[in-house]
Amino acid sequence: xxxxxxLNACVAMLLVTLAAGCSSPASREAMVPSGGAISKHFxxxxxxxxxxxxxxxxxxxxxxxxxxFKLAIEDAIVQSRLFKxxxxxxxxxxxxxxxxxxxxxxxxxxxxxxxxxxxxxxTRSTDRSAVMRKSVKSTGTATMGxxxxxxxxxxxxxxxxxxxxxxxxxxxxxELNL
Amino acid sequence: xxxxxxxxxxxxxxxVVLSGCAVNRATGNVDPSVDLPALKTMYxxxxxxxxxxxxxxxNKLRTKGVVVSTGVEPPPDNVxxxxxxIDKWFWDITMYMLELTIVIRDPKTDFPLATGNSYHTxxxxxxxxxxxxxxxDNIYKAGKK
Numbered sequence: 001x002x003x004x005x006x007l008n009a010c011v012a013m014l015l016v017t018l019a020a021g022c023s024s025p026a027s028r029e030a031m032v033p034s035g036g037a038i039s040k041h042f043x044x045x046x047x048x049x050x051x052x053x054x055x056x057x058x059x060x061x062x063x064x065x066x067x068x069f070k071l072a073i074e075d076a077i078v079q080s081r082l083f084k085x086x087x088x089x090x091x092x093x094x095x096x097x098x099x100x101x102x103x104x105x106x107x108x109x110x111x112x113x114x115x116x117x118x119x120x121x122x123t124r125s126t127d128r129s130a131v132m133r134k135s136v137k138s139t140g141t142a143t144m145g146x147x148x149x150x151x152x153x154x155x156x157x158x159x160x161x162x163x164x165x166x167x168x169x170x171x172x173x174x175e176l177n178l
Numbered sequence: 179x180x181x182x183x184x185x186x187x188x189x190x191x192x193x194v195v196l197s198g199c200a201v202n203r204a205t206g207n208v209d210p211s212v213d214l215p216a217l218k219t220m221y222x223x224x225x226x227x228x229x230x231x232x233x234x235x236x237n238k239l240r241t242k243g244v245v246v247s248t249g250v251e252p253p254p255d256n257v258x259x260x261x262x263x264i265d266k267w268f269w270d271i272t273m274y275m276l277e278l279t280i281v282i283r284d285p286k287t288d289f290p291l292a293t294g295n296s297y298h299t300x301x302x303x304x305x306x307x308x309x310x311x312x313x314x315d316n317i318y319k320a321g322k323k
Contacts, residue, residue: 051207052205052207052293054203054205057201059201060201060203097209097210099207099209099290099293100293101279101281101290101293102264102279102281102293102295104264104266104279107268117281117290119209119289119290119291119293121209121211121289123211130211133284133287133289134289135283135287135288135289135290
């Protein structure tokens with residue numbers, strides 16, 4: 001039987017705080033939507049740029065880094081075959097810029113709901129004309145049934161919001177006539 | 179020995195709990211196609227429950243040479259941009275602004291032209307005025323690049 005003397009209580013609190021306090025960033029793989037919903041395939045190339053994201057500190061809550069978001073969008077484009085190729089540098093037929101405008105996360109709760117807004121703009125490289133400019137809003141929810149530890153639950157909610165957001169953004173591009 | 183362990187444990191818990199209160203983040207970014215100084219008239223869309231942040235944002239924008247109006251109604255037709263914001267407050271001894279996100283939008287399409295965000299937890303908390311100043315200054319700084 002454990003006697004809850006101050007020492008025991010403090011050690012227990014420390015262990016709980018440490019176990020619960022290690023945040024991890026949204027994972028690139030988990031942000032990639034399934035590519036099945038997109039039926040259009042453009043015969044052109046695209047370059048992807050991202051901005052507005054932030055790194056996840058050890059004592060912070062889960063964030064989306066620009067690098068991981070870029071890779072997730074590129075993976076989604078490749079998997080859906082929305083564009084023929086994804087290029088790096090300045091050689092693409094189109095430039096896709098996706099900026100994270102707001103990522104609203106809860107601080108407490110059993111079910112975590114995260115709201116994400118991004119600004120998607122697609123520019124034709126030859127004449128720098130804007131083909132699409134769109135605000136994409138998405139929501140991700142994670143319950144205690146999915147993860148008991150709060151920081152994991154929050155990461156899952158962030159990843160769901162990002163996955164939904166990328167899916168909506170690519171769907172909007174698929175509706176264009178390029 | 180027991181007293182020593184107890185002291186160490188209390189200090190460790192205190193350190194872990196308090197160090198969680200020192201997260202700082204301040205970002206600003208602008209769409210490459212946007213010329214921020216060209217946006218001369220803006221409308222701050224006030225959150226109905228907000229009683230002060232919209233005033234701080236409007237006053238700070240005025241120092242940038244922008245003509246600013248505020249309100250909860252849809253924006254008038256003649257503005258160059260609409261400002262929306264999300265202010266998140268938290269309690270630690272007193273209430274403080276934990277996070278502020280300000281978005282400058284195209285009035286016709288709602289497209290986010292520029293965004294700034296500041297996040298400061300309790301130990302490094304800033305006043306609402308300082309939060310607003312930091313976010314707007316970071317947006318304009320990003321617009322110069």
